[in-house]
Amino acid sequence: MAPIDHSKHEKPTQVWKSLEDVCLPARSYDIEFWWQVTGYHLAKMVEAAGYPIERQYEVLLFHYHWIVPRLGPAPGADGLPKWKALMAHDGSPLEYSWKWNTTNSLPEVRYSWEPYNPGADSTANPRNHEVSLDYMKHISKVVPQADFTWARHFLSEIETGDRPTSNFLHAVEFHRKKPFDLKSYFLPRATKLLEGGDSGVMKEWDDAVVKLDPKNPTREVLRKFLKTNPEGQALSPVVLAMDDVSPSKSRLKMYFLTSHTSFKALRQIMTLGGLVDIPEESLQEIRSLITTILGLPEDFPEDANTPVQPPIGKSWVETENLFECFVYFFDIAPQNGVPDVKFYLPTRRYGPDDLAIAHRTIEWMKARGRGAYADQYLQMMEAVAEHRGLENGKGLHSFISYQVNRNGEPDIKTYFTSETYHPTRFTGRDNTTNGTNGTNATNGTNGHAL
Template sequence: MATSHHALVNSNAETDDATFWWQTTGLPLGRLLAVSNYTEQDQQSHLTWYRRFIAPALGPRPIAGVKPRFQPCPVYDGSPCELSTNFKERSPQRTVRFTVEATGQEAGTPADLFNQDETVRLLRSMIDYLPGLDLHQFDVFSRTLFFSPEDAGALLPQVPKGTPLSQVWLAFDLHRGGTILAKVYFMPILKWIESGTPTKDLVFAAARACIRHGSYEEPVRLLDDFLVREAGAFVVEMAAIDCIDSLDARIKVYLRTNVNTLSRAKHVLTLGGRLSGVSVAKGLEALSELWPILFRLGEEVDVETVEVFPDGSYCGCAVEMKAGSMPETKLHIPVRKIVGTDAQICQSLASWFQKRGHGRFATTYRKDLAHVFPDHDLDGSRGTHTFVSFSFSERSGVYMTMYYSTRVFGACVAPDIWEGYDDLWGWKSKNLEVVHNATS
């Protein structure tokens, strides 16, 4: 049967899209693997997989002057890909990771208003390629939080203008030896607007339904008690799951917090004192050492209480849960909000790595970042660094991940897309009940 001209045009366009995403996201990923000392074989394996599966899944390439039908937002500046590198102070090796929003060609149309379909398609297409990939927890959460096209269409007029419409992001850890771990991030916000059910209750219901390797009830109950007693100071903004069939499969609950001082950071990391012990104490001690270095605080200020972000900007907290275990916590610091340039963040991080005994990493950190992103002006702007996460365990010691925007649209980006989330949480107390009644 002859192929239609229309089909050929669409096929060529999608090939051009994939080529664009490979050049703007795949090539920096390759450079990050190289400076992180992956073997040539591992680099080739991971990049072959990325080019085959990920680049084609990033959707239509941007066209100057044309507003996209759907705006992905895994990065504040609209880039569809965020790279990251993980540092463990008790390991000489660093792990490269990345986060994307898979975006279908029909995303933003009535067939897929909230861009859910491409993530499902991509995960299922990789089942035979990634040994160990398991979608049990993904299926549980997607049944709870995804919308049918009809329900999405009914909800859309009720969503406040400027609210990001993303439902799901994907992340991958690229291990040595070619192994890849997939993770999925779910945003429960639209389902909350539709149903009026608090985001924590939506996420906890899905977590309680994941019972293949035991119950998450114990960590869920502890976290819920913390949130209730904090009287609205913290809300559940996102949840993530590991796509593995294992006792070690995690459900991570991401909290929007009011943390902009070291004292508040310690409070949320211990869940208000509910987490304690030698490891927790060592982690808080290490954070106390990192804090003045990262924020470039002088001796004249009270490090515990000085506010380190502009009004409205705060740290996030991830609460990691395994079935039948006490939760662990991780602080997510939005370093792009720190006054100064990426070069100054590099300097602070290098000082910290040196202090923790990783002199070689400290010496090469800025040079490596400049190699990964040769078009980024580290001295003259900020925004390449997005977050730095911090946690501590007896096994790894200090455990940090540095996150980077690929800055697909350059340094001059549109207003911060995530401000739509900021606006939404301010809007909720006044308008949620009205919207819920209108959609009931």
């Protein structure tokens, strides 16, 4: 079975075509594979978001030179992965993010990525972060404001003794005008840890944070909520993240998941048990976003858990249960006083097929006067899904997040994956099959086609 020629994309952008036809030389098979898949996706994203042409070139060339060579081996001709990242549910090493425009701001593009470190996913060399370290050493040539002080601190504190190792991941925010921003993440490698089954994770983080910032009042507020509030006690730590800037400007973020997915639980967590003053209007907006995307009735009970939809496909059953939850992060920057909280809805496990999720998100944004880029977003998602079609299953959309912005409209982000290992990338598109396992397309809600 030969892989599809990814250079023959259906609708190349002007910048993509220019780079492909004129500027960029062919490189190794591995690099060329990742470039043809992820580079094309990124090209469609920055075009859809309306980035100036010169910025589109900068974004794509940054990706081409600094990220693509660090994504490791391409899948074989059979489409099977030679390594599986924890970055995305299907093992792909990138997760894209579209920050929605407001009524007076433009959308922005970003992604998180996982470098390939041979042996790190086995007992051969579990603490191997060589590719990350090389990236951190050299990236300042093009991002001079990058500062990995905090990342290096946590790397030295967490990766010690006999504690299980973490995946060391990164992110890039491709701003329109100001320099790109970088971020780093520590993600427990073992599935048990991701499920919150290791009580040592929080203590490990706490010990490291205390050494870094012993008198952080925001951290103490979060600690109290986690220890004393029933919904706080139900949260399991999964990711530790930081901005890669000077420590005086950096934010420290802790991500948690919970199986408590009712609106009643969400209200408690978003307000830290009533400590954070979030307008009722904002809480109702979060509820509206969830009910719209998932197709829940307006009178869905406050104390009922959000219904889980049947999983599609069995390729990644070892991590499928990780998405049967809601996800939150808490920003414990010391200057905040109380943590900022962000909510994530895992659309991989909840809601309908990718086309319906896209349409329902657009519907919600348009109703709030934020639909200026709705058509471009849908066209971009259709291009990312050109291998199988948005209507044929689910799995591209991974999360939709909501963060209250006290200075204006809420920050809404859509997260989606590349579906790198989808079989139709290697056999050709089949519009009659499900996007994950080749069964008949369903809406992911009740088993009936839309």
